[in-house]
Amino acid sequence: MFGKRGRVAMPRPLRHGLATTALVLVVCGAVAAVSGYSLATERTPQAAGRALSGLIYPALIAVVVVAVGGWVWLRRVLLFRRPGRVCRLRRVRIQRGLLVRSWLETQESPRCWIPVFFEPELVTLPSPATARLHGKRLAxxxxxGVRLYPSGRLRTTQPLGRRGDNPALPDEHAPARARTAARWPRQLRVDSVLLVTAPIVGLFWVFLDDSGVFGWLGATAVTAFVALWWAAIRGSDPS
Structure with a gap:
């Protein structure tokens, strides 16, 4: 896909991943700044210990998010340098728990399933379609001309969950649905269901750290944005 003046556009999944990574880093930085201020002003060892843990926790989260995200995308970008092979496949959506992902199911025997990051072109993809695969376990x-990056490893058994198949030919409303699904508010609305665990994780952190309301708020905020980042890394499908 190309942007203005023929420049290669950044893939949507990469933009999504970078945006959520930036949000995590901003929140972690804010929590660390508050904890650092508390560490500098507290007078009791117990309070200073809680402030120190509030400084270390977001710092570790930030390091893990950047390292994992960088490793994930480095491996995927390099896949297209590998030789390709032609195959026929169809797109399916599978919901497991709170997360919905797009999978490409090959039509040859033995069949395999490839999880891919969402691109709006998936909504209008006929079934089956001819594609070129690059890579093996990670394909x-x-x-x-549309590049679809894998959000996980290829599977040789059908993924568990509620399945929905693309029609043989897209209907007249498919392009409009694709444009709607590609919008960031739609993506955030779909991913927001994962935020339900954030307050629970915050309570667990308060139980371990005895950091009170402010500790709960900080842990909840960090967990919420990490959940959005995790949805991006796993290839959440907003369609």
């Missing part, structure tokens, strides 16, 4: 897919 990238190219269909009519």
């Amino acid at each position: 990238a897919v190219e269909i009519d």
